[in-house]
Amino acid sequence: xxxxxxxxxxxxxxxxxxxxxxxxxxxxxxxxxxxxxxxxxxxxxxxxxxxxxxxxxxxxxxxxxxxxxxxxxxxxxxxxxxxxxxxxxxxxxxxxxxxxxxxxxxxxxxxxxxxxxxxxxxxxxxxxxxxxxxxxxxxxxxxxxxxxxxxxxxxxxxxxxxxxxxxxxxxxxxxxxxxxxxxxxxxxxxxxxxxxxxxxxxxxxxxxxxxxxxxxxxxxxxxxxxxxxxxxxxxxxxxxxxxxxxxxxxxxxxxxxxxxxxxxxxxxxxxxxxxxxxxxxxxxxxxxxxxxxxxxxxxxxxxxxxxxxxxxxxxxxxxxxxxxxxxxxxxxxxxxxxxxxxxxxxxxxxxxxxxxxxxxxxxxxxxxxxxxxxxxxxxxxxxxxxxxxxxxxxxxxxxxxxxxxxxxxxxxxxxxxxxxxxxxxxxxxxxxxxxxxxxxxxxxxxxxxxxxxxxxxxxxxxxxxxxxxxxxxxxxxxxxxxxxxxxxxxxxxxxxxxxxxxxxxxxxxxxxxxxxxxxxxxxxxxxxxxxxxxxxxxxxxxxxxxxxxxxxxxxxxxxxxxxxxxxxxxxxxxxxxxxxxxxxxxxxxxxxxxxxxxxxxxxxxxxxxxxxxxxxxxxxxxxxxxxxxxxxxxxxxxxxxxxxxxxxxxxxxxxxxxxxxxxxxxxxxx
Numbered sequence: 001x002x003x004x005x006x007x008x009x010x011x012x013x014x015x016x017x018x019x020x021x022x023x024x025x026x027x028x029x030x031x032x033x034x035x036x037x038x039x040x041x042x043x044x045x046x047x048x049x050x051x052x053x054x055x056x057x058x059x060x061x062x063x064x065x066x067x068x069x070x071x072x073x074x075x076x077x078x079x080x081x082x083x084x085x086x087x088x089x090x091x092x093x094x095x096x097x098x099x100x101x102x103x104x105x106x107x108x109x110x111x112x113x114x115x116x117x118x119x120x121x122x123x124x125x126x127x128x129x130x131x132x133x134x135x136x137x138x139x140x141x142x143x144x145x146x147x148x149x150x151x152x153x154x155x156x157x158x159x160x161x162x163x164x165x166x167x168x169x170x171x172x173x174x175x176x177x178x179x180x181x182x183x184x185x186x187x188x189x190x191x192x193x194x195x196x197x198x199x200x201x202x203x204x205x206x207x208x209x210x211x212x213x214x215x216x217x218x219x220x221x222x223x224x225x226x227x228x229x230x231x232x233x234x235x236x237x238x239x240x241x242x243x244x245x246x247x248x249x250x251x252x253x254x255x256x257x258x259x260x261x262x263x264x265x266x267x268x269x270x271x272x273x274x275x276x277x278x279x280x281x282x283x284x285x286x287x288x289x290x291x292x293x294x295x296x297x298x299x300x301x302x303x304x305x306x307x308x309x310x311x312x313x314x315x316x317x318x319x320x321x322x323x324x325x326x327x328x329x330x331x332x333x334x335x336x337x338x339x340x341x342x343x344x345x346x347x348x349x350x351x352x353x354x355x356x357x358x359x360x361x362x363x364x365x366x367x368x369x370x371x372x373x374x375x376x377x378x379x380x381x382x383x384x385x386x387x388x389x390x391x392x393x394x395x396x397x398x399x400x401x402x403x404x405x406x407x408x409x410x411x412x413x414x415x416x417x418x419x420x421x422x423x424x425x426x427x428x429x430x431x432x433x434x435x436x437x438x439x440x441x442x443x444x445x446x447x448x449x450x451x452x453x454x455x456x457x458x459x460x461x462x463x464x465x466x467x468x469x470x471x472x473x474x475x476x477x478x479x480x481x482x483x484x485x486x487x488x489x490x491x492x493x494x495x496x497x498x499x500x501x502x503x504x505x506x507x508x509x510x511x512x513x514x515x516x517x518x519x520x521x522x523x524x525x526x527x528x529x530x531x532x533x534x535x536x537x538x539x540x541x542x543x544x545x546x547x548x549x550x551x552x553x554x555x556x557x558x559x560x561x562x563x564x565x566x567x568x569x570x571x572x573x574x575x576x577x578x579x580x581x582x583x584x585x586x587x588x589x590x591x592x593x594x595x596x597x598x599x600x601x602x603x604x605x606x607x608x609x610x611x612x613x614x615x616x617x618x619x620x621x622x623x624x625x626x627x628x629x630x631x632x633x634x635x636x637x638x639x640x641x642x643x644x645x646x647x648x649x650x651x652x653x654x655x656x657x658x659x660x661x662x663x664x665x666x667x668x669x670x
Contacts, residue, residue, distance in 0.1 A: 009510060032110060059388065070137050082629070130182060140192050180243060269312070287341025289346075292363060295323045321371050324363065328409060329410050329411070344471070345630040347359065366386075374405035420435075431660070436452050446508075448507070496570050548561040556658075560652070561650055578639070601656040605651075613640075
């Protein structure tokens with residue numbers, strides 16, 4: 001898509017107020033080129049008072065894992081998304097993309113087209129190190145060992161960033177969210193290094209270094225306050241911007257503007273906690289990983305507030321608890337969570353370094369402590385190092401005394417659009433089916449949504465069987481970006497080779513499918529979900545897709561019926577995406593899927609549809625791919641039924657589960 005086409009589509013999705021606001025933003029950028037409105041000379045900070053630390057001493061953390069991570073950074077080896085132990089040096093070249101080697105221009109940051117791969121390389125890779133999660137690693141290592149190498153490393157890292165990224169020049173002064181996450185990590189590092197009494201600030205040189213750091217903090221806050229994400233861009237970015245400003249003003253209340261910024265940030269967080277999250281606990285981005293990010297922001301802001309003698313409101317805290325309920329409901333007994341919608345692997349702050357750390361379980365552990373919830377403790381499974389830093393010894397004692405409770409999940413999230421069928425939740429013979437009947441995404445651009453209406457995921461005995469393949473790409477590799485969010489990349493029906501919703505850009509959708517739940521009976525002997533979407537009614541001959549999923553908990557059988565209402569002839573594709581841990585083989589009537597001690601038999605009753613297994617990754621057509629982490633893809637198996645229908649038709653897929661004990665043991669009433 002050309003830049004002009006993208007701009008035209010973008011304008012189509014704006015209302016008049018947004019157009020006027022964006023014109024004002026352009027004018028603001030132009031005057032900054034003249035030096036107007038900048039904070040080039042920050043006022044002197046009042047250093048008589050600083051905020052209290054929201055982090056604890058980290059007693060009990062895995063120090064060998066922590067110091068190994070810190071030593072690798074000092075040796076110049078960095079992990080940036082798909083790049084592991086890449087030799088970027090210490091300190092690195094902050095304005096060079098570690099993936100492509102592209103050097104971003106050193107001009108006014110707001111004048112840089114950061115979406116252009118020719119200009120900046122892969123912007124995700126360029127921005128990530130400058131979020132300064134590695135600075136926190138060095139600070140935590142010093143706090144845990146008192147080794148001066150880590151203290152000096154933290155100073156070197158910061159000083160080099162100040163030198164190479166002067167305000168407001170370069171790509172690290174373009175996105176307010178990036179500045180906000182950097183402020184959070186600076187606040188964590190500040191406290192871990194000892195705050196205002198840190199050895200970093202000893203002597204005349206140390207005082208100059210402190211002033212330089214505080215000047216940068218002021219400039220970050222000033223920048224964010226002038227460039228909040230608004231209107232159709234007011235998604236998790238806006239929440240993150242308020243988070244960074246809030247944490248900074250609590251940590252460094254050093255300027256006259258700090259109180260005003262703090263009030264803006266607190267009010268914004270309270271407002272957006274309700275605006276961006278449904279009352280039933282589903283984040284409106286319809287992207288599970290972004291739900292995790294927003295939860296983490298809400299949690300961290302609450303802990304910062306508590307440390308400084310205040311708290312967020314009851315509605316804010318109630319919404320956070322509801323968000324935890326949703327994550328717990330869709331998580332299977334082994335901690336797997338559907339990869340619905342976009343995911344970019346972002347962490348707000350990195351405070352756990354051992355293998356196997358799970359961000360979702362970590363958040364559930366935090367919420368178990370915060371809300372005294374034994375059922376969330378059972379889902380979390382353990383008390384991790386991040387929570388040791390966040391809650392300290394008192395939190396770990398509270399965790400130890402909290403009685404685990406059996407799982408009785410919420411099964412319907414009607415506002416968010418997700419519905420559960422299954423049995424034996426949390427037990428060995430668990431079956432957990434999560435049906436997606438959700439909106440495409442949030443606001444007019446639905447930036448992080450995927451065309452996945454009426455898809456579902458399936459886990460049996462804690463083993464993923466039917467999966468959402470994930471995300472893989474963002475700003476680059478357009479064909480892969482488009483595939484992973486397409487309808488054929490999900491367990492649903494594609495009609496005439498087009499997506500349910502119309503892609504208009506890397507983070508933008510035009511005509512959007514509207515999904516509607518028709519029926520959900522999770523307590524019957526045969527549990528049922530029904531829903532429909534209108535995405536294909538835009539075709540010359542409109543097609544309405546309705547899906548019925550019936551789970552017989554006694555017989556361990558799932559019957560999926562896809563009703564396609566139309567008049568003319570259409571090509572239909574029905575995809576089933578299996579976990580890469582499964583083995584798949586064709587049978588006379590369909591195919592089998594095996595995972596450890598579980599086997600599922602798939603058969604399809606629809607005249608004229610033919611089965612093909614797309615194995616080991618194919619690109620013509622795309623199929624057989626999964627992305628567990630950003631910019632990393634692997635091969636798996638996708639089953640595809642393909643054929644043509646003329647007039648209204650039904651496709652019936654039967655999934656028989658072998659290896660489960662017979663008996664209902666269904667969902668308990670909520």
